Amino acid sequence: MKILVTVKEVAAVDDEFEIDGLEIDDRYVTADLNEWDEYAVEEAVQIKEDHDDVEVVTVTVGPSETDETIRQALAKGADRAIRVWDDALDDAGLLDPETKAQVLAAVAAEEEPDLVLTGVQSADDGFGATGVTLADKLDMEWGAVVNDLDFDPEAGVASVHRELEGGVEELTDIETPAVLTIQTGINDPRYASLRGIRQAQSKELTEYALADIGLDASGIESPLEQTSLYEPETEGEATVFEGSAEETATELAELLAEKGVTS
Amino acid sequence: MSVLAIAEHRRGELRPVSLEQLAAGRDLADQLGGELHTAVIGGDVEAFGADLNREGVDAVHTVDIGEEFNHDVYTQVVTQLATELDPTVLLMPNSVNGLDYAPAVANRLDRPLVTDVVDIDAEDGLTATRELYGSKAETTIDVHAEQAAVTIRPAEWPTIETDGDAAIEAFDATLDESAVRSTVKGFEEVGGGDIDITDADVLVSVGRGIEEEENLDIIHDLAEALDATVSGSRPLIDNGWLEKDRQVGQSGKVVTPDVYIAIGISGAVQHVAGMKGSDTIVAINTDPNAPIFDIADYGIQDDLFEVVPALTEQFQ
Numbered sequence: 001m002k003i004l005v006t007v008k009e010v011a012a013v014d015d016e017f018e019i020d021g022l023e024i025d026d027r028y029v030t031a032d033l034n035e036w037d038e039y040a041v042e043e044a045v046q047i048k049e050d051h052d053d054v055e056v057v058t059v060t061v062g063p064s065e066t067d068e069t070i071r072q073a074l075a076k077g078a079d080r081a082i083r084v085w086d087d088a089l090d091d092a093g094l095l096d097p098e099t100k101a102q103v104l105a106a107v108a109a110e111e112e113p114d115l116v117l118t119g120v121q122s123a124d125d126g127f128g129a130t131g132v133t134l135a136d137k138l139d140m141e142w143g144a145v146v147n148d149l150d151f152d153p154e155a156g157v158a159s160v161h162r163e164l165e166g167g168v169e170e171l172t173d174i175e176t177p178a179v180l181t182i183q184t185g186i187n188d189p190r191y192a193s194l195r196g197i198r199q200a201q202s203k204e205l206t207e208y209a210l211a212d213i214g215l216d217a218s219g220i221e222s223p224l225e226q227t228s229l230y231e232p233e234t235e236g237e238a239t240v241f242e243g244s245a246e247e248t249a250t251e252l253a254e255l256l257a258e259k260g261v262t263s
Numbered sequence: 264m265s266v267l268a269i270a271e272h273r274r275g276e277l278r279p280v281s282l283e284q285l286a287a288g289r290d291l292a293d294q295l296g297g298e299l300h301t302a303v304i305g306g307d308v309e310a311f312g313a314d315l316n317r318e319g320v321d322a323v324h325t326v327d328i329g330e331e332f333n334h335d336v337y338t339q340v341v342t343q344l345a346t347e348l349d350p351t352v353l354l355m356p357n358s359v360n361g362l363d364y365a366p367a368v369a370n371r372l373d374r375p376l377v378t379d380v381v382d383i384d385a386e387d388g389l390t391a392t393r394e395l396y397g398s399k400a401e402t403t404i405d406v407h408a409e410q411a412a413v414t415i416r417p418a419e420w421p422t423i424e425t426d427g428d429a430a431i432e433a434f435d436a437t438l439d440e441s442a443v444r445s446t447v448k449g450f451e452e453v454g455g456g457d458i459d460i461t462d463a464d465v466l467v468s469v470g471r472g473i474e475e476e477e478n479l480d481i482i483h484d485l486a487e488a489l490d491a492t493v494s495g496s497r498p499l500i501d502n503g504w505l506e507k508d509r510q511v512g513q514s515g516k517v518v519t520p521d522v523y524i525a526i527g528i529s530g531a532v533q534h535v536a537g538m539k540g541s542d543t544i545v546a547i548n549t550d551p552n553a554p555i556f557d558i559a560d561y562g563i564q565d566d567l568f569e570v571v572p573a574l575t576e577q578f579q
Contacts, residue, residue: 013396015550024400094404097366097376120362124396127378128357132366141444142334144363159448164273164359165513167453170332175444185501223375225405232394232401236557238546240564248563249573252545255561259522259543261465261489262578 001051001153003044004113005078006104006131007058009069010034010124022229031065033072036119040182042189044117045077047151055079059107061089061100067205074200075192082107086209088217096224101133103220106213108138114153116179120145128181135179143174147183151176264297267350269341270315271358272306273332274450277314280356280415282422287383287415288354289319289423294385295351298322302434304340305329318425324348324434335443337364340436342371347434350410352389357414359514369412377404378414389413397531398554417513418536453507453515460509463492465522468511468538470496472527472548472567476504481571482526488578494518496534512537527567530555547571 009031017028041058048054058073058081060066070081084103092099108116116135121128135142147169148161153176162170163183174180192200210217241248266288270281285301292299298321303311308325315323326340341364345353353372355365357379369376381401382392389406391413460466467486473479486493493509500510511518513533523541528534530546530553538544539558546559547567556562563570 011396013399015552017399019400022402024396097378098370101370125393126395126397127376128362129366129369129376129378132363133370133376136338136367136370142363142367143445144334145359161451162359162363163514164450167508167510167514167516168273169451169453171448171451173446173448184497188503223406223408224377225407226402227390227405228403229395229400230402232398234552234557236559238556238559238562240556240562245565245569245573248565249570249577252561252563252570252574253577255545256489256522261491261522 001054002111002113003047003054003056004108004111004116005037005040005044005056005058005073006116006118007037007041007060007070007073007081008034008119008122009060009062009066010122012123019229019231022226031069033069034119034122036121036123036182036184037073038189039184039186040117040119041073041076041078042187043149043182046187047115048077051153057082057111057113059084059104061085061095061103063090064207070205071200072192074203074205075196076190077196080204080206082206082208084208084210084213086217088210088220092220092222094222094224094226096222097127097129097133099220099222100130101137103210103213103215104130104134105137106215107208108134110213114177115151115158116140116177118179118181120181120183131179131181138179141175141178142180143172143178144181145183146180147186149180149186264295265348265350266292266295266297266299266352266354267345267348268299268301268354269356270301270303270311271332271356271360272303272311275306277311278356278358279422280358280417281315282317283417283420284354284356284415285315285317285320285423286420291352291383291385297351300324300348300350302326302344304337305331312431316427316429316431317423318427319423320427320429323429323431325431326434326436328436328438331447332360333443333445333447334360334363334367335445336438338367338371339438339442341368343436344434345372352385352410353412355412355414357416361414365412365414372412374410374412375406375408376412376414377406380413380415381419383413383415394532397529416532458492458509460492460494460511461516461518463518463520465489465491465524466494466511466518466520466541467491467524467526468494468496468528469499469526470528470534471498473499476502478568479504481568481575485571485575488575491524496528496531525555525559526571528555529553530558
């Protein structure tokens with residue numbers, strides 16, 4: 001059995017930052033493994049640990065700078081990794097869910113996974129749509145925002161909980177092969193062990209250009225164009241208490257007492 | 264040049280975003296010089312249809328298939344509706360269920376999809392506004408296509424309250440049962456502890472800024488000193504540091520206490536959706552740019568590990 005996990009490197013932005021054109025200035029940005037993907041990797045590795053003969057393969061659309069992040073997933077137990085990138089993707093500008101799904105679908109068509117796990121969304125652009133788009137391109141079934149998964153490979157059914165709004169979960173049975181988008185909190189992602197980190201260095205990381213997976217660079221054209229980037233205007237009218245921690249705490253205590261809060 | 268908005272309902276009730284879409288949709292339809300259509304699929308479509316008949320809506324399409332949401336059914340029906348009505352903009356909610364069918368519909372219709380939109384304009388081509396990096400930055404996106412699919416963020420548009428005089432029409436969809444490969448078995452309320460945070464007058468709510476589980480002691484001490492209830496934002500619940508039913512936010516509980524003290528909570532939109540109705544909001548956070556200060560009434564921009572113990576002391 002094979003599980004394909006989509007893994008993305010995302011940009012975490014400092015509290016204070018400057019914008020340079022259509023990007024956040026590099027000085028204020030740290031690269032990290034997308035939080036939702038971390039849970040997806042963990043879920044795949046747990047399925048591997050619970051069943052015999054499971055291979056966990058990660059797939060990333062991104063430049064070579066993302067290799068270090070990909071190794072994080074390998075260190076946590078994925079068996080091998082695939083990364084797709086070339087000049088056409090670099091030139092495509094905003095990689096919308098459709099464009100990314102097109103690339104991921106080409107990889108999935110080669111790998112023929114029994115299950116595909118993706119994060120619900122990425123922490124930077126937050127489109128939240130790549131997983132379901134990918135499923136539809138592969139003509140696979142899917143489930144979005146899964147926070148509990150019970151996978152029965154023999155029956156070909158994934159019994160999932162989908163986390164709806166307002167503290168309600170939907171219980172759904174999904175025919176596999178399927179794409180599931182994984183919500184944070186579904187498991188407790190492990191830290192990579194030193195042994196895992198060492199092993200990750202020698203695990204296979206395959207690099208593909210579009211032509212390698214049967215895609216034509218001319219088909220990679222995003223219909224979405226980012227035209228501006230700015231800090232949102234704050235509408236805040238908060239009364240901010242100034243001074244030392246003792247002083248501000250005293251002021252706040254007086255306010256709370258006025259509002260009827262007492263011990 | 265029309266707009267079609269797909270309504271959402273759950274367990275017998277239309278969700279508010281269904282009516283917010285009508286406000287967003289009417290604006291767009293005016294800019295495009297066209298009609299606003301809305302559609303509802305499944306459940307008591309007659310009652311839902313009547314409820315969706317609001318001012319500015321030209322037509323309501325009811326599709327009497329199924330009771331609750333099933334993404335295989337919605338994907339097929341919305342694709343058929345959009346093919347038949349051929350709207351310039353297809354609006355869907357950026358809800359958990361919206362994100363469970365909108366991408367598939369956009370893919371089948373070969374339309375670009377822009378999700379989680381907080382503003383949208385059709386004056387000179389379609390331009391959508393989105394947030395990036397957890398609301399720290401905002402971006403505008405031009406859509407280079409004649410027709411698009413868009414999901415709108417809940418609670419960004421007002422609901423239209425006035426009744427309308429729309430034509431209400433039943434839409435006959437053809438369902439390919441063999442393509443329905445998922446079965447909704449039911450629903451479950453999230454439980455955990457025995458506290459109902461929606462009942463609390465005062466909530467001491469804690470977020471990622473607390474850093475370590477051990478540090479929660481100072482939060483519990485404060486809550487005890489204030490005779491308040493402890494709640495938290497998503498990361499704390501994901502880490503298992505607080506029970507699931509103490510989560511405030513879109514996927515947790517919506518709370519409206521007299522006083523809400525947000526400690527080490529940055530104020531991501533999903534959290535704010537659950538607590539913005541509180542009477543008085545106090546925020547304690549080191550980052551002066553944290554979005555929580557946009558909705559707070561009072562703020563302390565300082566280290567919570569110094570402020571919280573000092574505050575507790577004031578009440579002891």
